[in-house]
Amino acid sequence: FHSSGAIHSLYFDYYIQQQQRHGGRDRHGGGQLKLMNHGPWGQASSYNSIAVRDEIKLSAREQVTAVEGTVGNFRDVDEPVITSLTFHTNAGRKYGPYGGNGKQGTPFSIPVGKGCIVVGFWGRCGWLLDAIGVYVSPQS
Structure with missing residues (x-):
């Protein structure tokens, strides 16, 4: 994503395992990985943020x-925007804050229920990201 004192844009991608089926059963226990991507939400080049790019690799x-x-x-x-984002993982890692320092503005939290994980994001934006949400799934 791109950020400075606010989150300018958000984009994410991930891999899914595609099953290869021959004769009605999976062979070799695998399949190919397919890249899926979503976004961007916001404008990466707004307010000269194009050079301020952060990437999180889990x-x-x-x-x-x-x-x-x-x-x-x-x-x-004119309207409030997302000024900072921090991500927490099941490995006990914390990524961020990205954007501002996380101390200015009104704090928000999107906790995920016990036994669940974030499997996707959505956002709303104009020039900057002004809303973020998550898609959640039970952890398998």
Whole structure:
């Protein structure tokens, strides 16, 4: 995603395992990985943020379990926007805060229920990200 004092854009991608079936059963226990991507929400080049790009790479078994951040004013934008984002994982890692320092604005938290993980994101935006949500699934 792109950020400075606010989150300018958010984009995510992930791999899914495609099953290869021959004769009605899976062969070789696998399949191919297919890249899936979603977004972007927001404008990567807004407010000169194009050079401020952050990328989070989770390990193979690491999954997002909570998202938190702040909402507030940014420069000359009339409406509140997401000013910082932090991601927590099942590996006990914390990524962020990205955007602002996480201390300015109104804090929000998107906790994920026990035994569940984040499997996707959605966002709403104009020039900047002004809303974020998550899709949740039981952990398998």
